[in-house]
Amino acid sequence: MAQTMINFRMDENLKKGMEQACKDMGMSMTTAFTVFATKVSKERRIPFEIAADPDPFYSEKNMARLRAAVADAKAGRNMTKHELIEVEDD
Numbered sequence: 001m002a003q004t005m006i007n008f009r010m011d012e013n014l015k016k017g018m019e020q021a022c023k024d025m026g027m028s029m030t031t032a033f034t035v036f037a038t039k040v041s042k043e044r045r046i047p048f049e050i051a052a053d054p055d056p057f058y059s060e061k062n063m064a065r066l067r068a069a070v071a072d073a074k075a076g077r078n079m080t081k082h083e084l085i086e087v088e089d090d
Contacts, residue, residue, distance in 0.1 A: 006033075 015029075022032045039047040056062060072078045 018032070019029055022029050025032075027035075036047070069078075
């Protein structure tokens with residue numbers, strides 16, 4: 001099979017950490033990246049979950065606050081009056 005060279009940049013400490021992890025698993029970084037590329041090629045997906053930090057709106061702290069606010073509203077507690085703003089349709 002023909003081989004090709006791939007070059008990219010990464011943080012030096014990240015590279016050192018990956019080199020050590022690969023060494024601990026008995027493989028090189030090249031082998032690790034080849035395993036990754038093989039999985040992506042065969043499965044047509046990233047072989048692990050990638051997620052951004054959870055949206056603060058959906059954090060457990062905020063969800064608990066919202067549940068408490070709903071309970072208060074249902075019980076008639078902590079209610080404030082708001083004025084409605086009427087908007088004319090164009």
